[in-house]
Amino acid sequence: MDLTYTEEERDFRARLRTWLGKTLPELPAKPSPDDWPGRRAYDLGWQRRLYDAGYAGLHWPVDAGGRGATPTQHLIFLEETERAGAPYVGANFVGLLHAGPTIAAEGTAGQRARWLPPVLRGDEVWCQGFSEPDAGSDLASLRTRAVRDGDDYVITGSKIWTSHAEVADWCELLVRTDPAAAKHRGISWLAMPMDAPGVTIRPLRTLAGSTEFAEVFLDEVRVPVANRVGAENDGWRVTMVTLSFERGTAFVGEVVACRRTLAELARTARANGRWDDPVLRRKLGRLYGEFGALWRLTQWNVSESERSGGVPGTGGSVFKLAYSHARQELYDTAAEVLGAGSLSLDEEWVLDRLSSLSYTIAAGTSQIQRNIVAERILGLPKGR
Amino acid sequence: MDFQLTRDQRDLRAGVRDLLAGRFGREALRAAVDSGTAVDRGLWRELGAAGFFALRLPEAEGGVGLGLPEAVLVFEEAGRALLPGPLVATHLAAGVVPGAAAGTAVVTALDLGERGGPLVSYLAEADAVLGAPLLPSGEPVRSADPLTPLHRVAGDLRGDVSEHRDAGALLTAALQLGSALRTVELAVRYAGEREQFGQPIGAFQAVKHLCAGMLVRAEVARTAVYAAAVTADPGEIAAAKLLADGAAVRGARDCLQVYGGMGFTWEADVHLHLKRAWVRAEQWVTAAEAEERLAAELLAADPAEADPAAGGLSRIAADADAP
Numbered sequence: 001m002d003l004t005y006t007e008e009e010r011d012f013r014a015r016l017r018t019w020l021g022k023t024l025p026e027l028p029a030k031p032s033p034d035d036w037p038g039r040r041a042y043d044l045g046w047q048r049r050l051y052d053a054g055y056a057g058l059h060w061p062v063d064a065g066g067r068g069a070t071p072t073q074h075l076i077f078l079e080e081t082e083r084a085g086a087p088y089v090g091a092n093f094v095g096l097l098h099a100g101p102t103i104a105a106e107g108t109a110g111q112r113a114r115w116l117p118p119v120l121r122g123d124e125v126w127c128q129g130f131s132e133p134d135a136g137s138d139l140a141s142l143r144t145r146a147v148r149d150g151d152d153y154v155i156t157g158s159k160i161w162t163s164h165a166e167v168a169d170w171c172e173l174l175v176r177t178d179p180a181a182a183k184h185r186g187i188s189w190l191a192m193p194m195d196a197p198g199v200t201i202r203p204l205r206t207l208a209g210s211t212e213f214a215e216v217f218l219d220e221v222r223v224p225v226a227n228r229v230g231a232e233n234d235g236w237r238v239t240m241v242t243l244s245f246e247r248g249t250a251f252v253g254e255v256v257a258c259r260r261t262l263a264e265l266a267r268t269a270r271a272n273g274r275w276d277d278p279v280l281r282r283k284l285g286r287l288y289g290e291f292g293a294l295w296r297l298t299q300w301n302v303s304e305s306e307r308s309g310g311v312p313g314t315g316g317s318v319f320k321l322a323y324s325h326a327r328q329e330l331y332d333t334a335a336e337v338l339g340a341g342s343l344s345l346d347e348e349w350v351l352d353r354l355s356s357l358s359y360t361i362a363a364g365t366s367q368i369q370r371n372i373v374a375e376r377i378l379g380l381p382k383g384r
Numbered sequence: 385m386d387f388q389l390t391r392d393q394r395d396l397r398a399g400v401r402d403l404l405a406g407r408f409g410r411e412a413l414r415a416a417v418d419s420g421t422a423v424d425r426g427l428w429r430e431l432g433a434a435g436f437f438a439l440r441l442p443e444a445e446g447g448v449g450l451g452l453p454e455a456v457l458v459f460e461e462a463g464r465a466l467l468p469g470p471l472v473a474t475h476l477a478a479g480v481v482p483g484a485a486a487g488t489a490v491v492t493a494l495d496l497g498e499r500g501g502p503l504v505s506y507l508a509e510a511d512a513v514l515g516a517p518l519l520p521s522g523e524p525v526r527s528a529d530p531l532t533p534l535h536r537v538a539g540d541l542r543g544d545v546s547e548h549r550d551a552g553a554l555l556t557a558a559l560q561l562g563s564a565l566r567t568v569e570l571a572v573r574y575a576g577e578r579e580q581f582g583q584p585i586g587a588f589q590a591v592k593h594l595c596a597g598m599l600v601r602a603e604v605a606r607t608a609v610y611a612a613a614v615t616a617d618p619g620e621i622a623a624a625k626l627l628a629d630g631a632a633v634r635g636a637r638d639c640l641q642v643y644g645g646m647g648f649t650w651e652a653d654v655h656l657h658l659k660r661a662w663v664r665a666e667q668w669v670t671a672a673e674a675e676e677r678l679a680a681e682l683l684a685a686d687p688a689e690a691d692p693a694a695g696g697l698s699r700i701a702a703d704a705d706a707p
């Protein structure tokens with residue numbers, strides 16, 4: 001067990017830190033959360049800078065246009081960018097963390113050449129069209145249909161909670177290509193252009209008041225068969241590949257951010273006298289210990305995936321369960337520290353408190369994660 | 385960075401597991417409970433011979449010359465097996481109290497909280513108290529844990545353990561971790577075997593989710609304990625103890641729930657895990673002490689790492705400062 005970084009890793013960190021110190025002051029001002037075109041431009045502008053500096057797709061395989069960095073280097077990258085307060089992937093989330101890795105792993109050479117470079121360069125944004133109104137946790141029961149017509153699929157149905165749909169160029173879309181097959185069997189994974197005729201986007205307001213996600217209606221949308229990644233009706237397996245990436249390293253930077261938030265919270269409590277309340281103080285101490293442990297768990301998982309050749313394991317579910325609950329407790333504790341100050345939406349962290357509510361729902365609810373842990377890690381029998 | 389067990393560490397852990405399975409398996413555990421034999425001197429010497437106590441003593445002083453990470457792995461196994469006796473105190477006494485390293489002496493410590501008068505574990509079994517000049521006398525107390533006899537010691541009690549507090553807390557956390565991982569195994573095995581309503585109870589989601597929660601707490605505690613062993617950082621040790629205490633105590637309780645009525649019997653081992661976990665939670669560093677230590681560290685944490693642009697909290701802090 002070794003927690004020290006190699007000389008090479010330390011060098012990498014130092015160079016990155018220097019680059020961040022130089023680059024971050026040059027960034028334009030952050031757009032307001034409601035300014036969608038502004039956010040897209042801001043996030044892609046950041047991606048472009050990463051690309052030009054050679055940091056785009058750091059951990060992607062070299063033949064997919066990435067840098068082939070080790071999981072540890074990727075970890076350092078996420079840690080340092082968060083420390084420095086750099087923008088996160090933002091609108092590029094799905095492209096970089098789901099669709100890209102999936103296409104890199106399962107796509108043909110032509111598909112990789114078509115879709116991967118624009119993600120890395122920050123030219124194209126992807127969204128994820130998995131969930132449907134009647135298919136959330138039970139994703140495999142999805143009903144959006146794709147019927148073959150010559151070289152196209154003709155798609156009809158609807159998707160919901162599609163994050164960033166309004167600014168996306170492409171959608172990783174799950175469709176049913178064989179309605180007669182068992183529900184996990186008849187699904188295919190397609191890349192759908194969001195500007196195709198028949199695609200209608202209706203923004204949904206979140207509880208935070210923002211339009212973070214949308215409903216997407218599909219009315220006889222034609223998508224070339226060539227846009228299918230993986231074999232027809234083999235989309236469920238491809239999806240499992242996607243989801244393992246989703247749960248892999250998605251929250252690394254956030255653990256760092258939570259520790260920073262806690263430090264600010266302690267100073268606030270000290271300034272407003274709440275620190276003298278031993279119950280609250282100990283709660284903060286406990287959270288500090290928990291986030292420290294979650295950071296170590298991240299390092300453990302990364303080291304494990306480094307030994308096993310870069311594949312994220314089921315440990316991601318263990319992490320997501322612990323992290324999503326700790327994060328919600330952090331913001332609830334912040335509200336205790338701030339009292340009535342926690343009621344103003346002008347405070348950015350109050351929005352963070354609201355958004356933390358999605359962590360036990362999005363990307364697989366805590367209940368579903370517990371099923372995964374119980375069945376796939378602990379080997380308990382499936383319910384009938 | 386390679387935060388995984390080395391081959392040697394894996395081998396060490398497997399070796400200790402085998403040793404304990406052979407020498408202190410379930411039957412030996414139950415026999416010890418039935419006879420009330422908390423410390424078996426023969427076993428103690430065998431542990432000594434196997435290097436259990438001398439593990440971190442330099443080779444020049446007759447020790448094994450290994451470090452905290454290895455000690456943690458060994459204590460994790462002891463916790464899994466519910467091995468009784470003042471293991472941590474004797475380990476800490478190696479090189480200090482004659483005979484401790486070899487397991488010919490049994491050494492206890494004043495490691496329990498002071499509420500209601502100082503309680504000492506294994507006093508009647510001990511040859512020495514770590515850091516204390518004499519073996520004090522005391523009144524026996526009916527102990528919650530059948531294999532941790534307790535005495536209440538009257539009068540002026542000396543035995544400074546402050547220099548051992550961190551190592552003691554970490555090794556105790558490792559014992560808790562072993563127990564927590566063991567209760568996950570017990571619960572999962574029982575849930576797969578016991579049938580109700582025509583199927584294994586483990587197919588019921590309410591039971592599954594109890595087990596998953598146990599594993600999550602144990603895994604978070606595990607990395608905390610291992611990392612603290614590598615860094616030996618006092619804050620990380622406090623966090624490791626806190627999380628391992630929680631994983632062991634709650635793990636045993638959830639395991640008991642999975643066992644149902646069987647879990648409430650003397651027959652099942654679950655109560656032994658729970659009671660030992662309660663004892664250990666009071667040893668070296670309690671939850672309240674750990675949280676206070678972490679809170680102090682948090683307050684001292686470098687705010688320069690904070691992103692000034694994020695600002696929400698700092699702005700409120702500034703408001704609070706204003707008259």
Ligand SMILES: Cc1cc2nc3c(=O)[nH]c(=O)nc-3n(C[C@H](O)[C@H](O)[C@H](O)COP(=O)(O)OP(=O)(O)OC[C@H]3O[C@@H](n4cnc5c(N)ncnc54)[C@H](O)[C@@H]3O)c2cc1C
Pocket residue numbers: 127128129130131132133135136137138160161162163164212213358361362363364365366367368589
């Ligand atoms: C902020 C946010 C962003 C999102 N972004 C996207 C996106 O970009 N693309 C996309 O495709 N989807 C997205 N989603 C959707 C998300 O994946 C689903 O909300 C999630 O999978 C849960 O599905 P559901 O909402 O239909 O809840 P349901 O499945 O209806 O679940 C409701 C409740 O029932 C419980 N439940 C359901 N099934 C079980 C079971 N088998 N056992 C125990 N409990 C169960 C759940 O845990 C939950 O508590 C997003 C969601 C949020 C909140």
